[in-house]
Amino acid sequence: MKLVVTEAALADLRSIRAYTLERWGKAQEQRYLDGLWTKFEAIKVAPGRYRLRPDLFVGCRIAVKGRHVILFRAGEDVLEIVRVLHGAMDFKRQWLRG
Numbered sequence: 001m002k003l004v005v006t007e008a009a010l011a012d013l014r015s016i017r018a019y020t021l022e023r024w025g026k027a028q029e030q031r032y033l034d035g036l037w038t039k040f041e042a043i044k045v046a047p048g049r050y051r052l053r054p055d056l057f058v059g060c061r062i063a064v065k066g067r068h069v070i071l072f073r074a075g076e077d078v079l080e081i082v083r084v085l086h087g088a089m090d091f092k093r094q095w096l097r098g
Helices: 007-022 026-045 092-096
Strands: 002-005 063-064 068-074 078-086
Touching: 002 007, 002 026, 007 026, 007 078, 026 063, 026 068, 026 078
Parallel strands: 002 078
Antiparallel strands: 063 068, 068 078
């Protein structure tokens, strides 16, 4: 399965990286981002095991990693990471902005 990360999700990852680096330092920033990418790979193995959220967008599923929620959709051959949002965010509002 091919992994595709949207521009909005890349922007989310850059924001997470900057905040974590400033707040907790380089080592923690690297661990946290590595953990998110590891989670993307785990989702590729069994995307259907994650909760559906069709209220956000067609085919949306969510996976939690740390304090963040990964919004994605999976086809037969492609896993699309759509957004990576903090769990405290209003997902519907962020989706409309993204």
